[in-house]
Amino acid sequence: MPFCISLTVNGVKRNIEFDDPRVTLLDLLRERLDLTGAKKGCDRGQCGACTVLVNGRRINSCLALALSHDGAEVLTIEGVAQGEALHPVQAAFIAHDGFQCGFCTPGQIMSAIGLINEGHAGDDPERIREAMSGNLCRCAAYIGIVEAVQDAQKAIAEAGRRDAA
Amino acid sequence: MNTFDYVRPSTVPDAVAAAAAPGSAYLASGTNLLDLMKVGVARPDRLVDITHIAGLDRIERLPDGGLRIGALVRNADLAHDPDFARSYPAVAEALLSGASAQLRNAATIGGNLLQRPRCAYFYDPFSACNKRAPGSGCDALHGENRLHAVLGWSPSCIAVHPSDFCVPLIALDAFVEIEGRNGRREISLDALHLLPGDTPERETALEPGDLIVALRLPARAAVFAGHARYLKLRERTSYAFAVVSAAAALEMEDGAIRQARLALGGVAAKPWRARAAEESLAGERPGEAIFRRAAEAALADAKPSGDNAFKIELARRIVVRALALAAAGTPARLPALPGSPFSSAPGALHDA
Ligand SMILES: Cc1cc2nc3c(=O)[nH]c(=O)nc-3n(C[C@H](O)[C@H](O)[C@H](O)COP(=O)(O)OP(=O)(O)OC[C@H]3O[C@@H](n4cnc5c(N)ncnc54)[C@H](O)[C@@H]3O)c2cc1C
Numbered sequence: 001m002p003f004c005i006s007l008t009v010n011g012v013k014r015n016i017e018f019d020d021p022r023v024t025l026l027d028l029l030r031e032r033l034d035l036t037g038a039k040k041g042c043d044r045g046q047c048g049a050c051t052v053l054v055n056g057r058r059i060n061s062c063l064a065l066a067l068s069h070d071g072a073e074v075l076t077i078e079g080v081a082q083g084e085a086l087h088p089v090q091a092a093f094i095a096h097d098g099f100q101c102g103f104c105t106p107g108q109i110m111s112a113i114g115l116i117n118e119g120h121a122g123d124d125p126e127r128i129r130e131a132m133s134g135n136l137c138r139c140a141a142y143i144g145i146v147e148a149v150q151d152a153q154k155a156i157a158e159a160g161r162r163d164a165a
Numbered sequence: 166m167n168t169f170d171y172v173r174p175s176t177v178p179d180a181v182a183a184a185a186a187p188g189s190a191y192l193a194s195g196t197n198l199l200d201l202m203k204v205g206v207a208r209p210d211r212l213v214d215i216t217h218i219a220g221l222d223r224i225e226r227l228p229d230g231g232l233r234i235g236a237l238v239r240n241a242d243l244a245h246d247p248d249f250a251r252s253y254p255a256v257a258e259a260l261l262s263g264a265s266a267q268l269r270n271a272a273t274i275g276g277n278l279l280q281r282p283r284c285a286y287f288y289d290p291f292s293a294c295n296k297r298a299p300g301s302g303c304d305a306l307h308g309e310n311r312l313h314a315v316l317g318w319s320p321s322c323i324a325v326h327p328s329d330f331c332v333p334l335i336a337l338d339a340f341v342e343i344e345g346r347n348g349r350r351e352i353s354l355d356a357l358h359l360l361p362g363d364t365p366e367r368e369t370a371l372e373p374g375d376l377i378v379a380l381r382l383p384a385r386a387a388v389f390a391g392h393a394r395y396l397k398l399r400e401r402t403s404y405a406f407a408v409v410s411a412a413a414a415l416e417m418e419d420g421a422i423r424q425a426r427l428a429l430g431g432v433a434a435k436p437w438r439a440r441a442a443e444e445s446l447a448g449e450r451p452g453e454a455i456f457r458r459a460a461e462a463a464l465a466d467a468k469p470s471g472d473n474a475f476k477i478e479l480a481r482r483i484v485v486r487a488l489a490l491a492a493a494g495t496p497a498r499l500p501a502l503p504g505s506p507f508s509s510a511p512g513a514l515h516d517a
């Protein structure tokens with residue numbers, strides 16, 4: 001195998017060998033690491049279904065060349081729950097019916113986690129909608145998604161305050 | 166996608182040397198280049214990955230008060246840099262009106278300057294396109310051309326430059342630092358992108374192997390910080406390229422315009438500086454009539470390249486509105502929908 005990169009995926013460091021330089025991060029996750037949570041909607045940066053966090057920031061993994069991300073830390077939907085305990089964003093998507101068919105949901109949830117980390121939108125639904133505009137939902141679950149992001153953000157802030165106390 | 170050699174230099178000289186091989190292309194974050202490679206429009210033999218070069222991701226204040234932005238600074242990081250956003254708010258607004266949060270997190274500023282046109286025929290290897298295959302013709306001329314150019318086009322190519330970022334940059338006299346086989350040089354951003362003429366395949370003044378290392382904004386461009394806006398009309402609320410856009414920046418003194426800057430996006434193969442309009446505004450008091458006169462001057466040479474005569478009047482109106490917003494003053498906080506004339510909240514008044 002002529003190519004070898006090291007990636008920390010969901011907290012586990014792995015050395016990954018492959019033979020084709022064209023592999024995207026999305027294809028690497030899905031086809032070589034069996035992490036099929038990130039979805040391939042458009043493969044062109046136009047839908048957000050492939051969103052993952054790379055070094056803590058949300059990006060479209062379909063437009064990321066795997067080779068270029070040697071040494072990166074990648075977080076996918078498979079890595080966000082703590083054992084049986086759902087991530088607050090996952091729990092909020094369930095509580096607010098933030099999905100129907102579920103195809104866009106891993107991307108929506110990773111994008112929402114990225115948005116909350118970025119901290120620019122605050123509680124304003126219009127700013128949240130704009131900051132989530134890179135994730136399309138064919139089932140149009142948008143209303144529930146915005147509510148879920150607002151709620152999860154509150155839950156995360158409260159948990160942070162409890163930890164600090 | 167064709168296959169390619171992959172090299173990952175760690176210094177600028179190594180990158181320039183690696184890109185000397187014919188058929189090389191620089192890879193920044195790849196949000197444009199990989200897309201074009203997937204459809205077979207870009208077919209590089211060698212990718213020179215510049216994302217591991219140290220030192221190109223810094224934003225520095227220069228001794229003369231200007232700002233130097235490394236080519237690998239990510240679009241989102243620049244837009245949210247407080248010092249940058251305070252000095253050049255219209256540029257931050259333009260950045261945040263482009264693409265999506267995910268794309269802005271990845272996209273580099275060098276890649277944004279050098280993104281390729283979005284013309285559907287350019288993207289389709291089975292269509293005639295003088296830009297992709299010189300001499301093959303231009304299928305856009307008699308095809309889907311609603312969103313094509315109204316200024317500076319030629320019958321050989323009517324595509325527009327898609328970048329939002331470049332529009333306020335060109336109004337503010339930005340410079341580009343380039344490292345090439347013969348060392349370092351700098352050119353004004355206005356000289357970077359070329360009009361199509363008879364050679365639409367030549368989009369920029371860069372020579373093969375030239376690497377953009379930084380972008381510079383002069384200190385004097387910050388005099389507009391209190392009255393600078395970017396306004397972008399899209400076919401949907403967010404996550405879409407401009408139909409037309411305008412950057413307007415005013416320096417106000419005693420209620421009058423001391424000097425004005427104006428540029429248009431989505432109208433030509435390059436970000437379009439409207440100097441005659443700028444001159445018509447100097448010394449005037451802001452008002453609808455003089456803004457309309459400036460808009461007429463900005464579009465004086467415009468002509469439709471197809472089914473797009475509407476873009477000319479639309480551009481005039483966007484100019485008037487951008488100037489009015491700039492005159493009203495840069496808002497303390499960017500609106501929820503940067504650059505948008507609309508609100509996404511049903512029934513709400515827009516806050517642009
Ligand atoms: C769905 C979608 C929507 C978008 N919407 C918008 C929008 O609304 N507004 C907007 O402005 N943009 C938009 N974009 C375009 C986006 O801004 C560009 O794709 C991005 O800025 C390119 O940066 P990059 O680092 O990914 O460049 P790459 O894709 O890596 O490179 C782009 C080009 O520049 C060359 N290059 C890159 N860096 C250098 C350098 N330092 N020196 C020399 N050559 C270099 C590459 O060889 C390549 O030809 C959109 C893109 C997508 C996919």
Ligand code: SF4
Pocket residue numbers: 282284285286287293294295296297302303304305306321322323324365
């Ligand atoms: S407008 Fe330009 S890019 Fe589009 S098909 Fe014609 S030559 Fe090609």
Ligand code: FES
Pocket residue numbers: 039040041042043044045046047048049050051060061062063
């Ligand atoms: S699959 Fe990546 S954005 Fe659609």
Ligand code: FES
Pocket residue numbers: 098099100101102103104105136137138139140141
């Ligand atoms: S839940 Fe079906 S696409 Fe979003």
